[in-house]
Amino acid sequence: MFLIKDFKGFTVYEKVMFALFLIIQIAVFIYFWKKDGSADWLNIVAGLSGVLCVIMSAKGRLSTFFYGLIQVASYGYISFEHKYYGEVGLQVVFGIFQFVGLYFWIKNMHSDHLTEDPNVQEVDSRSLNVTGWGLTAAITAIIYAIVVYILISRTDAKQPWVDGVATSLSLVGQTLMTLRYKEQWLFWIVINMVSIFLWARGMFQNGGVDAAGISMVTMWVAFLINSVYGYYYWKKLQHVQVNEKY
Template identity: 70%
Template sequence: MFLIKDFKGFTTYEKVLFAAILVAQIAIFLYFWVTDGQADVINIIAGISGVVCVIMSAKGRLSTFLYGLIQAVSYGYISYHNQLFGEVGLQVVFGVFQFIGLYAWIKNMHTDHITDDPAVQEVDSRGLNMMNWVWTILATVIVYVGVGFYLDNFTSAKQPFVDALAVGLSLVGQTLMTLRFKEQWLFWIVINIVSIFLWSRLMFINNEIDAAGISMVAMWIAFLINSVYGYYYWKKLQQVQPDSKY
């Protein structure tokens, strides 16, 4: 079953990197749980599922969509209680994208080049051309302006335009991921930086450093590190996948 097989074929560097990211998430949860009982189980579910999701995405593994669905539900719940309504709507869309992405990827896989085990599959990667870039940037601007206007005028969102920036970039990044473009990782890098700012600023606005805020900041920092590695790895995927496909 791919949910088990997907954990095979990791290099020593990847094991150390991904283990460190997971340990950091668990340590933050335990700290708030032990010190003041603030931590909510939903925080650790969102953090761990999110980290595993992006790790599997960076490796081009199908199980990323299962963990992505869990993360969309849990992170959406946390965002709702923190009045980040753009993030809530985004998680609904992400939930739908998990099924679309699974369908799109499952027909475009090749045997992992590290294990050479036919049961261990990774996705075929491709790159944007100049026209693709033009449409991608245009779509990002349109979504950002539209979402920002809506959040600012029709909701009580605390950070409408910062929220909208994260939403716009995330929707485009998720679309590029579904379509298997390696440039998705460049968008995720920016998204992660924006999201770190979003949650950090929220704690400043609320004048409170809480478990949810710290957990989410740590999660997005982990995502940022993973995104840099993801871009590197997906470029390598283009070199090792069968030439006959493209």
């Protein structure tokens, strides 16, 4: 089963990074659970599934979409409780993208070069050209304007301008991921920094730290580190994949 086989072929660095992210999420949960009982199981489910999702995505493994479904459901609910409605809407779209992405990826895979098991597969990556970059920038600006307008005029969102940045960039980044472009990771780097600011500022506005806020900031910091690594790894994938399959 690919959910198990996808854990093969990890380097020592990847194993250490993966274990560290998981340990930090568990530690945050235990701390708040013992401190005041404010820790919620949904926080750790969102954090752990998110870490699994982004690490498998960086490795180009199909199981990223399975963990992605769990993450969007749990993170979407947490965002709803904190009135980050742009994030909520985004998770609904991301849920659909998990199935679309699986369809596109499964047709464009090659055997992992780090393991002798031919059943361990990585996705074929590709790059945006100048025209692609121009189109991507224009679409991003249009989506941002629409999202901010909706958040300001139709909701009581706490941080519509920041929320809109994370939402619009995430939609474009997810589309690039689905279509296997390595430049998606540049978008995720910015998205992760904005999301860290969004949740940290939210705690400041609410007058103090809380289990959900710390857990989400920790998750997005892990995502940020993984995004930098993901861009490096996907560039390397272009040099090891057997051929391009569009």
